[in-house]
Amino acid sequence: MRRILYFALATALANPAMPALAQQVVDPDADTKVANPAFATGKGPVVMVDSGHDERQTLATDYAPFGALLTHDGYVVRDFDQPISAASLAKSDVLVIVDPVNPKDPPKAPKYQSTSAFTSQEIATIADWVKGGGALLMIADHPPYAGGLRALAASFGFDIEMYAAQHVPKEEFFSFANGGLVDGPLTRGLPQIQTFYGAAFTAPAAATPLLRFDSSWTMLVTDKPPRPMSGSDLRGASLAVGKGRAVLLAEAGAWSAQLLGPKKRPMGFNAPGAEGNKRFIRNIVRWLATSDTPPAPATAGDK
Numbered sequence: 001m002r003r004i005l006y007f008a009l010a011t012a013l014a015n016p017a018m019p020a021l022a023q024q025v026v027d028p029d030a031d032t033k034v035a036n037p038a039f040a041t042g043k044g045p046v047v048m049v050d051s052g053h054d055e056r057q058t059l060a061t062d063y064a065p066f067g068a069l070l071t072h073d074g075y076v077v078r079d080f081d082q083p084i085s086a087a088s089l090a091k092s093d094v095l096v097i098v099d100p101v102n103p104k105d106p107p108k109a110p111k112y113q114s115t116s117a118f119t120s121q122e123i124a125t126i127a128d129w130v131k132g133g134g135a136l137l138m139i140a141d142h143p144p145y146a147g148g149l150r151a152l153a154a155s156f157g158f159d160i161e162m163y164a165a166q167h168v169p170k171e172e173f174f175s176f177a178n179g180g181l182v183d184g185p186l187t188r189g190l191p192q193i194q195t196f197y198g199a200a201f202t203a204p205a206a207a208t209p210l211l212r213f214d215s216s217w218t219m220l221v222t223d224k225p226p227r228p229m230s231g232s233d234l235r236g237a238s239l240a241v242g243k244g245r246a247v248l249l250a251e252a253g254a255w256s257a258q259l260l261g262p263k264k265r266p267m268g269f270n271a272p273g274a275e276g277n278k279r280f281i282r283n284i285v286r287w288l289a290t291s292d293t294p295p296a297p298a299t300a301g302d303k
Contacts (some may be wrong), residue, residue, distance in 0.1 A: 039074025114147030198251025
């Protein structure tokens with residue numbers, strides 16, 4: 001049944017007329033509590049989640065569980081709907097941007113032709129803020145969302161593909177055993193990570209890969225024949241930028257907790273196969289906020 005779910009999701013995303021995305025709802029029973037919080041309640045760094053660029057995923061919508069998870073980890077989590085400026089960014093320790101959309105994109109244009117949700121001035125301001133010590137988490141999903149973040153990600157040397165990465169009918173597991181989970185300070189000691197149909201990117205040489213594809217994946221190149229993927233294709237990577245830090249993840253659902261379709265199947269860190277997702281995203285935000293290497297999980301159940 002889970003293979004059928006993934007096939008249906010991939011088919012729906014390829015066909016805008018199908019209503020699968022409208023059937024995603026927040027899981028009200030998701031476990032957002034954590035063992036061994038990084039900070040005392042309300043005493044941690046400020047994490048702002050952008051809602052000013054037509055994002056689908058915000059604290060008021062699908063990323064409410066993401067916000068609750070970080071709140072339980074001690075962070076001060078706030079919505080960010082202000083114009084991008086040095087002054088507004090200075091109020092944040094970590095800026096999170098998930099699936100922004102350019103509202104000026106023609107509604108009937110192919111999804112792989114979506115364009116930047118950020119102006120060149122906004123991109124320059126964010127890049128300067130990161131170089132000066134800011135921290136940025138960019139999360140870019142399948143088209144059309146890939147295009148909304150592509151120009152901003154490119155300012156840090158990332159190249160987001162304008163197509164979706166597919167592993168259907170198999171589920172999307174990244175583990176040390178299959179080589180998808182790359183060993184490093186942000187992944188050490190984690191069980192497998194599960195994602196739920198997204199995009200891919202290549203990273204600059206200075207970046208540290210976190211989640212890596214292989215030839216069992218296919219890039220669904222909409223306007224050309226699909227191509228097999230390789231180890232240079234990534235779903236996650238981190239990068240030190242001047243005095244600051246940036247992370248790019250190429251799938252959004254994995255870091256929240258949603259229910260999909262009329263049968264309300266879990267999609268996100270609430271899914272049965274996503275044992276490492278909560279700890280993984282906590283590790284990323286902690287590194288972004290502090291530059292510290294997060295401690296490895298004490299036990300398999302330490303989320």
